[in-house]
Amino acid sequence: MNRITNEAKQLLNRGLDAHLRIGVTGLSRAGKTAFITSFVDQLLHTSTHDNLPLLAAQRDARVLGARRVPQKNLLTPRFNLDGSYESLTLASPQWPTPTRDVSEIRIAIKYKPSSKARKLISRHATLYVDLVDYPGEWLLDLPMLEMDFQAWSEQQILRLQQIDLPEVEAWLARSQHLDYDESNDDKLLNEVAAQYTKLLLDLKSKGYQLIQPGRFVLPGELADAPVVLFFPYTSKNKPAKNSAINLLSKRYKEYQQQVIKPFYRHYFSSFDRQILLVDVLTPLNQGEHAFSDMQVALTEIMKSFSYGKNSLIRRLFSPRTDKLLFAATKADHITPDQYSNLNLLLRHLVQPIWQHVSFESVSMECMPFASIKSTDAGVVEQKGKSIPVINGTTIDGNELTLYPGEVPATLPKPEFWGKQGFDFVNFRPQNYVEATPLPHIGMDKVMQFLLGDKLR
Ligand SMILES: Nc1nc2c(ncn2[C@@H]2O[C@H](COP(=O)(O)OP(=O)(O)OP(=O)(O)O)[C@@H](O)[C@H]2O)c(=O)[nH]1
Numbered sequence: 001m002n003r004i005t006n007e008a009k010q011l012l013n014r015g016l017d018a019h020l021r022i023g024v025t026g027l028s029r030a031g032k033t034a035f036i037t038s039f040v041d042q043l044l045h046t047s048t049h050d051n052l053p054l055l056a057a058q059r060d061a062r063v064l065g066a067r068r069v070p071q072k073n074l075l076t077p078r079f080n081l082d083g084s085y086e087s088l089t090l091a092s093p094q095w096p097t098p099t100r101d102v103s104e105i106r107i108a109i110k111y112k113p114s115s116k117a118r119k120l121i122s123r124h125a126t127l128y129v130d131l132v133d134y135p136g137e138w139l140l141d142l143p144m145l146e147m148d149f150q151a152w153s154e155q156q157i158l159r160l161q162q163i164d165l166p167e168v169e170a171w172l173a174r175s176q177h178l179d180y181d182e183s184n185d186d187k188l189l190n191e192v193a194a195q196y197t198k199l200l201l202d203l204k205s206k207g208y209q210l211i212q213p214g215r216f217v218l219p220g221e222l223a224d225a226p227v228v229l230f231f232p233y234t235s236k237n238k239p240a241k242n243s244a245i246n247l248l249s250k251r252y253k254e255y256q257q258q259v260i261k262p263f264y265r266h267y268f269s270s271f272d273r274q275i276l277l278v279d280v281l282t283p284l285n286q287g288e289h290a291f292s293d294m295q296v297a298l299t300e301i302m303k304s305f306s307y308g309k310n311s312l313i314r315r316l317f318s319p320r321t322d323k324l325l326f327a328a329t330k331a332d333h334i335t336p337d338q339y340s341n342l343n344l345l346l347r348h349l350v351q352p353i354w355q356h357v358s359f360e361s362v363s364m365e366c367m368p369f370a371s372i373k374s375t376d377a378g379v380v381e382q383k384g385k386s387i388p389v390i391n392g393t394t395i396d397g398n399e400l401t402l403y404p405g406e407v408p409a410t411l412p413k414p415e416f417w418g419k420q421g422f423d424f425v426n427f428r429p430q431n432y433v434e435a436t437p438l439p440h441i442g443m444d445k446v447m448q449f450l451l452g453d454k455l456r
């Protein structure tokens, strides 16, 4: 009893209310907006529905309710939850529109504490949760902090040379052989820089995900600023002191100091927990180049999470993330018998970081889930055999029942791409039934991992 009273006294001084800041990231189209929309929507329905059986506090009927409250951080744009609802409630429901910048939203969850000490203090407590949506592409810039302009240029040019596309060849042929030394004028330089950004956007639309610098394709408020107008350039001769080409390395340095570092200082190091959303299924469908590119991009992204004593991240910032979740999104595109394969495949993808991060006492987990379920799973009988299927409405409005195929449980071997046994179809969200939570697969498990222990 004494121990409980002591703990209660401590809590009394500190107060029961707590605050959790969760970073939600993933490459473009990974499903961040759908995730935050569903996360908030599920919480808003906790007092009226049993929508989250695996969230312990809700299962034990201790969640009294949740509501949106004004965010504390006044400099970050507000997450457009109403915009998401508008799209989802259309007569033909649509997915929320793509987002291009960081945004956040705050929810207050009122609950009954379960621990004896907490109950002594008050019958109610509030957990404030900030969800911050930020592009995974920004994490791809971390390695740039350890390279000077020359080293970065050499690496990028090499990478571009390995891509067998005429537009890449054309850009390389032009950009590396122009005479930028003619005058101090940066017009030509800006022109080639704009073409470089266009090339990166082009590559992105073709499924390449390893795009550096990440801000070039998602510049937010930096669009057209000189700091995002440079490109890799390797020259054998040292350029003249006041030639325009020197602007490239100046802008590169500025990008390191004014763009990459502040991002890690202001956002990354402020997260208590992070979820990295990975869309494994789309690249699996697009083919070998998209899949292996995603794999390299993921490995680069994960460097931001391996903060051992000597890591760059630790030297520059002090991140405080104690939980990290890798989540395979859009699991409603496959039949339930494939969920475990999807999870195993995700585990293989994040393997390079797994051991390393566990040593840093960051708790990690992998799981498959769907933020907004757009299909129903079932079984059809064919020639006396039961075949698992999913059924939904395609983006074009046609009802479709199909078996999308097997998800490989390990990294696909070259033969896999030859047979391409995976058939991925984009479904539109199901019709929204008013006053009910959005249908999901496994959001409760995701939420239990991210905030379950804070609702005790
Ligand atoms: N079936 C299904 N599709 C999903 C789900 N979540 C996202 N999607 C699909 O993935 C697309 C991208 O989802 P978003 O939530 O907009 O992804 P994002 O990461 O916010 O994308 P950007 O803002 O462009 O970076 C959607 O338009 C849907 O087509 C899901 O839970 N189920």
Ligand SMILES: [Mg+2]
Pocket (backbone or CB within 6 Å): 032, 033, 034, 097, 098, 099, 100
């Ligand atoms: Mg988005």
